[in-house]
Amino acid sequence: MSAVADRGARTDVAPRTDGRRSGGRADKVVGGASQAVLVVWTVLVLAPLLWTLMSSFKTTQEIFASPFALPSSLHVENYVNAWTLAGIGRYFLNSVLVVAGALALTMLLGSMSAYVLARFAFPGRGAVRTLVVAGLTFPVFLAVVPLFFILQQASLLNTLPGLVLAYTAYAYPFTVFFLLSFFEDLPGEVAEAASIDGASEWRTFFQVMLPMARPGMAAVAILNFVGLWNQFLLPVVLNSDQENYVLTQGMASFASQAGYSVDFGALFAGAVTTIVPVLVVYLVFQRRLQGSVAQGSVK
């Protein structure tokens, strides 16, 4: 942890020139105030989440009775209810498969397109860019009827691959849009040098340009992951087979049922169940993530 902390805390390669001391006392006050701001912020972030965690172990009666009272005992049955009633396990697996597939495909297609749009001039480039941005602007739920028939025609309705394609298509404009500026910023000389060396377009892209755009790719991948993980309307319409439900669908139908039977304990437990795995993945990878972002940035 400490190595990471150091990397985060200090802008790397700090020169050893001694900074001018700008008034020790005032400096301490400002530092203290800053520290206080961050502590308050941390409390604001954590309080609702910890409260949710605590509530997930209470019975519905206890939740209604008092917001702060600790659970009388750990009502683990909330988790059992959420798990069995909502079938969260299966939906979770479906979500992982769909999101992983769509994320890989989106990043591949999006980065290739952004690369071309950023670095090559060709007639119609402006129009293509505008059309890409246009895709970001329309409410998805007005488009799902035609989309339904497109997937039906391709025999991909109610299948996970169909969902992967739909997810990819709707994440594509954002990905291209976001990556464009990263590719625009990359030094052109490197690519030129590579092509003079006789590297093919493919090799230039995958072995030279893509690694250089890694910080941007990391940021977009994180944004996309959450966007895809939260995707709700597309699966509702395009994936009505309960076997293939993804987590958001499962949660919605569960929230609806839990709301009707007023099982708030299970509702909170279900919420925690959807958060924790993602949080764990983040905590495991965040060092690498931060590392790659920082490393990319320093170049």
Place this chain on the structure above:
Amino acid sequence: MVVFLGLPFAFYVVMVLYPFTQATYYSLTAWTGFSAEQPFVGLGNYARLAGDARFLTALGNSLTLLVVVPALVMVASFALACLLTFGGSTAGSVKGLRGTAFYRVVSFFPYVVPAIVIGIIWAQVYDPSGGLLNGVLTGVGLDRFTDFPWLGDVDTAMAATIAVIVWAFVGFYMVLFVASIQGIDPELFEAARLDGAGRVRSALSIALPGIAGSVRTAYVYMGILALDAFVYLQALNPNGGPDSSTLVVTQQIFSTAFSQGQFGLACAMGVVLAVVTLLFVGAVFGVARLLGVRGGARA
């Protein structure tokens, strides 16, 4: 280039642009959304929207979100990012506050919580009698907040809603900006400090221009999100809030399309929303260009 841009773009056209084009056509019809007849009404739907008080209220609220949410998120996340990167003691090398890594990890937490779950959690936090917020406020002696309906009072519903969206995104952009600031040559900070610049001046004259590209992209993304905001609003105030004070365009589109059976009219609202979004994106890029911002994460 065909493989890099042509194929992905064709795929995007089929899956995204084509359905949107269809929806645009629907906006010229009086289609109910469920029948086969689509009586053509020309621009009739648009004329109706111009005199539709409820739609105009929703549009006004959406524009409020568009103006306020990205601004708050950007300012807060930039300020926090500055504290973490060079807000620390001015003695020695430029560095952030102690515990940077911890704050950065914690701030990211809300981002891994699905939007629907964020809505569910905060609806509970705001509950007048059993919620965390009033529990804390009355706990410290502010008795006038006993049973105060944060989401049910015209004066506070919108602010409370905005707070939730800001809560959900500040951490992520903070992490993003931290990475970008770390990409700035540290010698610039050292030099500024030798010139006697304080933290605020360093932030405004070095950090901000240094990451302007990131801010621009983030601003666009937050703006688009604020114009949608559907999931949050449905969870917090599915009826559009007291006196429709939190009714947004996407909610109005949704109920017009599905419970009122006026899909054509809903599509017209969608087109209006798309135009607003495009104007917004254009405006952000225009302003950025005037300010001399170019490229992505790094200047």
Place this chain on the structure above:
Amino acid sequence: MSPLESSRTPLQRRAFLKAVTAGAVVTPFGLSLASCAASGSGPDTGGGGGGGATGEVSDANPFGVAAGTTVEAVVFDGGYGTDYASFAAAIVQEQLDDVTVDVVGSTQIAQQMQPRFVGGTPPDLLDNNGANAIGLSTIAAQLEDLTEVVQAPNTEGTTIADTLYPNVLGVGMYDGKLAALNYVLTVYALWYSESLFEENGWTAPQTWDEALALGAAAQEQGKYLFTWGREAASYYLTMALDSAIKEGGDDVRLQMANLQPDAWSGEAITGVLAAMEQVVSRGYMRPGGAGTQFTQAQAQWSQAQEALLYPSGSWIENEMADATAEGFQMTGAPTPTVTSGSALPYAAINNTPNEPFVVPSQGQNPAGGKEVLRVMLSPETATEFARTKLASTIVAGTIPDDAFGSSALAAQVAMLDAAGTDTFNYNFVQTYGMTQEVNGLWNSFLSGDSDAATLAQGMQAMFDRIREDDSVVKVEVS
């Protein structure tokens, strides 16, 4: 959930083939504007629907469901779940050779069904309910007339119409056609704790003056008369309408349901709103409702007992089962009237049934959809429903004297018996998709932010707007 749900793939494939032959499928590359997804198929051009192959008609199979066919029933997976439909499905499969019934649960009815209605491949039976239901008037023209079902004999040979509670089919009528069959009988009443009332010597208020007196008594004990939740502010509209209809008679109901220009300035409704304004201004409403999730508000009444009365449909007992105080003894009483000389007796009650089941004409197997509905309306399934859900279907006489030990269900039966034929119903709020706007107006009123006059004006303005909007399909109520 059950094995019944697992065999949907062949159906999808069939739907796909049908869509291809019907020309319903768009060509993605043909970007011409007019080639919209919906234009290819419809009631006239779309093949397949309208009954498909019919089997032999007999007493055991009055609609002639063909052997070897599949019936797809999409059931709203809400408060009552889907198991009662599966129960009926199993009986159908037992009685008819080689017929398969798939029961599929859904909470996103409109979103999932929309492309299927457009493409001409809707399910054979649909329970169109919940927050995401389709506005019924929108699809009424594409639905079968279910008169055939209520005129058929049930599984024991009695004509179904003769077994139903009085006056329960009206809300399913659209343009003279029984387009929807609302399965669950709902009694709208004031619910309260019998034990709490007995302890304090209180009785349920029969007029608004008595209600105000009860409010004062509640206040003395630090309690409130009513509580409400933001998504369910519309329950207070129902209470106000019921009270006004009882006070002023059936004309009031017709004025409201037909969105008449002066509906909200009548004497009866004005009297009710004036009384409710008093309830609000004297502080008898538990504060904070406009920001409270509705089930949590209901728990303030059923568990914390901070409020005495709650106006709701009879689903309330089932809904709050996990959040009701020990020994609560939930019971109900009719809505109060304005004066003791009301047009309808105090015992008159709103019994608008719920859970509208429809049979789309375009389905593969409408006869199968009707058959499932017929079995659901037969004593075996109706009794099973009452026993497991503690709620009555529209089939009368399925509830034993002990009401399965449920005080609320017993009260429901007692209220229905007392009302006799003095029952009425309406559902224009759902028909015209008004719920969202109604909740906005009523939340303001119940919080004290607006007064009776403002509320009446707002409701009337909404009525006028919808009535004069030609693009909204109207349902004439008589």
